[in-house]
Each structure stands twice: as C-alpha cells, then as structure tokens.
Amino acid sequence: xPLTQQDLDREIAAARADAxxxxxxxxxxxxxxxxxxxxxxxxxxxxxxxxxxxxxxxTPVFGPADVTELxxxxxxxxxxxxLGERITVSGRVLDSRGRPVRGQxxxxxQANASGRYAHRRDRHPAPLxxxxxxxxxxxxxxDGGYRFTTVKPGAYPWRNHENxxxxxxxxxSLFGTAFAQRLVTQMYFPGxxxxxxxxxxxxxxxxxxxxxxxxxxxxxLTVPEFSLGYRxxxxxxxxxxxxxxxxR
Amino acid sequence: MTSLPxxxxxxxxxxxxxxxxxPGGGEPAPPCHPDTVTVHGYVYDGAGEPVPDALLELWQAGxxxxxxxxxxxxxxxxxxxRHPGRDGVEFTGFGRVATGADGHWAFRTLVPGARGxxxxxxxxxxxxxxxxxxxxxxxxxxxxxGQGSAQxxxxxxxxxxxxxxxxxxxTLVAAAEPRTGTFRFDIRIQGEKETVFxxxx
Ligand SMILES: [Fe+3]
Numbered sequence: 001x002p003l004t005q006q007d008l009d010r011e012i013a014a015a016r017a018d019a020x021x022x023x024x025x026x027x028x029x030x031x032x033x034x035x036x037x038x039x040x041x042x043x044x045x046x047x048x049x050x051x052x053x054x055x056x057x058x059t060p061v062f063g064p065a066d067v068t069e070l071x072x073x074x075x076x077x078x079x080x081x082x083l084g085e086r087i088t089v090s091g092r093v094l095d096s097r098g099r100p101v102r103g104q105x106x107x108x109x110q111a112n113a114s115g116r117y118a119h120r121r122d123r124h125p126a127p128l129x130x131x132x133x134x135x136x137x138x139x140x141x142x143d144g145g146y147r148f149t150t151v152k153p154g155a156y157p158w159r160n161h162e163n164x165x166x167x168x169x170x171x172x173s174l175f176g177t178a179f180a181q182r183l184v185t186q187m188y189f190p191g192x193x194x195x196x197x198x199x200x201x202x203x204x205x206x207x208x209x210x211x212x213x214x215x216x217x218x219x220x221l222t223v224p225e226f227s228l229g230y231r232x233x234x235x236x237x238x239x240x241x242x243x244x245x246x247x248r
Numbered sequence: 249m250t251s252l253p254x255x256x257x258x259x260x261x262x263x264x265x266x267x268x269x270x271p272g273g274g275e276p277a278p279p280c281h282p283d284t285v286t287v288h289g290y291v292y293d294g295a296g297e298p299v300p301d302a303l304l305e306l307w308q309a310g311x312x313x314x315x316x317x318x319x320x321x322x323x324x325x326x327x328x329x330r331h332p333g334r335d336g337v338e339f340t341g342f343g344r345v346a347t348g349a350d351g352h353w354a355f356r357t358l359v360p361g362a363r364g365x366x367x368x369x370x371x372x373x374x375x376x377x378x379x380x381x382x383x384x385x386x387x388x389x390x391x392x393x394g395q396g397s398a399q400x401x402x403x404x405x406x407x408x409x410x411x412x413x414x415x416x417x418x419t420l421v422a423a424a425e426p427r428t429g430t431f432r433f434d435i436r437i438q439g440e441k442e443t444v445f446x447x448x449x
Contacts, residue, residue: 024257025380032259034378037294038437044383044447047408053364055309055371056384056448060342063319065335068326077329096252105322109267117263135267137324171261173268179307180448182373184382186258203380204256212255237254239448 003161005197012202023212023237025203032199033160049180049239056180057241062105062139071137074108074150082132084113084151086227089215092144093174093234095181100144101236107173108136108148115154115168124156149227155194167194167201178240187232188214257382260375262301265346269303270322272333274345276306276357279336283311285429287370287387287422288354291347294438298351302376304435306343306355309368313361316341359389367402367409369420374435384446387433388421412444419443 003011011031019026027039049057075082093101111117111134114126118133134153138146153168169186176182188195195201195214204210212235221229260268277284291299310316318338325332334340339358347353360368370387388409391399403409409417419441422431435443 023254027379027381027383029380032378032380034259035380036378037297038299038376038378039294039380040383040438040442040445041294042442042445044445045408045412046447046449049448051364053366054448055307055315055360055363055369056446058307058315060307060321060340061317061319062321066319066322066324068324068329070326070329071324094252096254098252107268109264111263117266119263119266121265122263133266137322171258171264171267173260178448179371179373180384182305182382183255183257184260184375185255186261200258200380203258209253209256212253213258234255235252 005161005163008161008164008199009197012199016205019205022205023209025205029199029203032203052241057178057239059104059175059177059179059181062103062175064139066105067137067139072146072148074132074134074136074148077133078131080131082112082129082151084132086149087152088147088149088221088223088227088229089170089187089232090145090147090221090229091231091233093140093146093236094144095176095240096235096237100142101140101176102142102144104140104175104177106138106140106146108150108170110134110150110170111153111156113151113154115156126154126156152189160199165194165197167192167198172234174234174236176236176238176240177242178238180238181236181240183234183236186213189230190214190217257380259377259380260303262377264303265301269344269346271331273343274353274355275334276340276343276355278339281358283358284356285359285389285431286354286356287389287431287433288352289433289435290351291353291374291376291435292351292437296439298347299376299437300347300349300351302347302351302353302374304345304347304353305373305375306357306370307373308341308357308370309360309363310339310341311358311361313363313368362402365405365407367399367406374437379437383437384448385435385443386420386446389431390421390424392424392428408446416444
C-alpha cells in the first residue's frame with residue numbers, strides 16, 4: 001500500500017525528533033525515499049580547513065565570457081514571452097562572515113509555470129512552454145549581488161508517496177571562494193501551503209534554517225507593469241583560504 | 249566576528265540534466281595536450297546498482313601544483329547564447345559531468361602536481377537525486393609501471409591518506425588500467441567498500 005501524506009507527516013516528525021541540530025539536512029532521511037540507498041553509512045572524514053595548500057580551499061574562476069547578459073533573464077531566451085507570472089529574484093551571496101562572494105557563478109534551473117521541466121524524462125502531463133527553458137546563469141557583483149528575471153514555477157507531483165507535490169521552487173547552484181563552500185539548494189516562495197508537506201524542505205532539522213530557504217516578498221523589487229519581486233540572500237559555509245590568511 | 253547561519257543544502261534532484269552539464273565539461277585538459285589522462289569509473293548505490301543520475305564535479309591543481317586562475321570553463325556566445333565550449337587553451341582545473349544510464353563517468357584531464365605536504369589529488373564533488381547534501385571525495389593516482397614510485401611515496405606522507413586504515417585508504421586511490429594514461433575510480437556511496445567522503449571544517 002502506498003504511503004499517504006499522513007504516514008509521511010508521522011515519518012517527518014519522527015525524523016525531526018531524532019535529528020541532531022544542524023543547518024543542513026541529514027543525508028539519511030527516510031521520508032525522502034530516494035535517500036535510502038544514496039547516503040553513506042560512515043561518517044565523513046573531517047579535514048581541517050586551515051591549510052591553504054588544500055585544493056578544496058580554492059575554487060574555479062568564472063569570468064564574463066562564461067555568461068552572457070541574457071543568461072540572467074529567463075523570459076528573453078526565446079522569440080516569444082513565456083507563460084506565467086513574471087518575477088524578479090534578487091539577493092546577495094555572502095560567506096558566513098558576511099563578506100560578499102564576488103564574481104562567482106550562480107546557476108538557476110526550474111520548472112515552467114505549469115510545473116514541467118524542459119527535461120526529456122519529466123513525464124508530468126503539464127504543458128511544455130516553447131518560450132521557456134528554465135535555465136539561468138549569472139556572476140555575482142562586487143557586493144555579492146545577483147538578479148534573475150524569470151516566471152514563477154508551478155508546483156508539480158512526484159512519486160515519493162501517494163499524492164506527493166513539490167512546492168514551487170527554484171534550483172540554485174553556487175560557487176563560493178572555496179570549493180569546500182559549494183552549495184546546491186532550492187528557493188521557495190512565501191506563503192506556499194505545500195511547504196509544510198514537502199519532505200525535501202522538511203528534511204532540514206531547524207525551523208530557522210528552513211525559513212532561510214523561503215524568499216521574502218520585496219515590493220521594492222517589483223518592476224512596474226512587469227514583474228513581482230522576491231528577495232533571497234544566500235550564505236555559504238565551509239572554510240576558505242582567506243580565513244587562514246587572516247589567522248583563523 | 250559576525251557569523252551568519254548558512255543556507256541549507258538540498259538535493260540536485262532528477263532534472264538538472266538540461267541545466268548543469270555543459271559541452272566539454274568532462275574535458276578539462278586543453279585539446280590534444282600530450283599529458284592528458286583519463287580518469288573514469290562508476291557511481292554505485294547501497295544495493296550495488298549504478299547511479300544513472302549523479303553529477304560529478306572535478307576541481308584540481310595544475311601539473312606544477314598551481315591553482316588554476318583562468319576562467320573559461322563554460323564560455324557562452326553572446327550572439328547565439330550557445331555554448332562554444334572551453335576556450336581551448338587555458339587549463340581551468342574545473343570539470344563537470346553527469347553519469348550515463350550505466351552510472352559511468354569520465355574526465356580527460358592533466359595529472360595534478362603536489363601542494364605543500366599533500367600528495368597530488370583530484371577533488372571530486374558528488375551530487376545526485378536522493379542525496380540531500382553533496383559529498384566530497386578525492387582521487388589519488390597510482391604510479392605507472394616503470395615510472396618510479398613518486399606517487400606512492402607522496403601518498404604515504406599525505407596527511408589524509410596516512411590517517412586512514414589500509415582498506416579505507418584504498419577507496420581513494422585510482423587503479424591504473426592496461427591502456428596507458430587511463431585510471432579507474434569507482435565511487436560507492438554506501439555499504440561495503442564505501443568510498444571515503446570528506447567534510448571540511
Ligand atoms: Fe525541482
């Protein structure tokens with residue numbers, strides 16, 4: 001018998017009671033079915049991040065030739081206008097000391113307004129949009145800032161349990177000042193009733209940490225007659241070579 | 249000192265395939281570079297099944313142990329928006345490939361040089377559907393027959409390898425294949441012969 005959302009809610013509560021406090025989800029998280037065979041049994045080996053000779057304390061360099069101006073506007077990548085509610089998503093990428101991460105690559109990918117990915121294996125019978133691919137790239141500015149113009153993605157069903165739905169979300173990939181700061185994550189929208197039911201978001205043990213994945217409505221970011229505005233700041237953790245240089 | 253709490257990690261999910269991999273992503277070595285080697289393998293899950301939807305990123309030092317400082321991994325053409333590939337000259341030290349339907353991946357790259365007291369290594373970052381937080385590991389390369397034992401000697405002194413027991417250490421050292429310059433490195437996410445994964449603090 002397939003698990004219902006009620007079963008899932010119980011599993012989420014049980015997993016939360018067991019989870020040590022952490023800003024990141026545990027890799028072993030039974031409510032997310034696919035994690036069962038895809039998490040290590042052994043604890044990771046800790047490498048002290050105070051040695052600038054570690055390759056992982058440095059990071060690939062990206063430059064203006066790696067992105068084009070149009071990459072950050074997902075509504076202008078085809079001849080016509082995509083369907084859906086246009087949004088502007090903007091924020092800053094910071095390290096855990098609050099310093100801006102400058103000139104680094106942000107990648108974004110997402111479903112279209114109907115909740116369908118432009119991916120051959122997405123068989124959700126919602127329409128594809130010929131004017132929307134859902135792929136963006138940008139380099140952060142001097143203040144760590146970024147800005148994307150896109151459409152609000154739709155929620156979509158998945159097969160984790162019976163009647164499972166992912167809340168609307170944007171996938172983000174970020175590079176920091178060290179490879180050890182690499183982050184792939186997802187941004188959600190405020191007020192979405194599906195947030196409480198989603199085992200992916202709920203895998204994050206701390207409520208305050210889950211809230212950091214939800215963007216804030218920002219009226220100042222709305223573009224008159226064009227798009228609605230959301231602000232989402234991103235903080236990367238992990239050591240960096242600059243910490244060591246400062247005698248961390 | 250301010251300390252901002254970090255943004256939590258999430259899984260890459262199943263549908264990154266049209267977004268993250270890029271042409272030439274598996275070929276960090278400049279084209280026709282005479283010292284190019286192939287490092288390849290499979291990703292397996294806890295049941296020993298290949299993982300067909302994993303994404304692997306490579307980051308490494310150059311042949312002299314230098315940190316590559318050149319951009320140009322994912323060049324885009326402003327006129328067409330297409331991806332013309334790498335710039336064809338610079339070694340950026342960065343690669344990215346998705347596993348195939350059989351869980352296989354490959355990078356064609358340059359052998360890294362040593363930095364400080366560390367044996368040379370390739371840093372790998374693994375993402376997959378089902379993996380809520382990516383995993384870091386390293387590939388150390390073996391010596392080639394008839395080419396001395398420099399790698400093995402450096403590996404006995406390497407702080408990470410020296411801290412591991414022999415069985416676990418073995419999961420981080422690639423195997424030389426009969427075809428010269430080809431090395432095999434399988435990643436086992438869970439269970440027997442589980443690969444050593446790393447956490448940086
Ligand atoms: Fe998604």
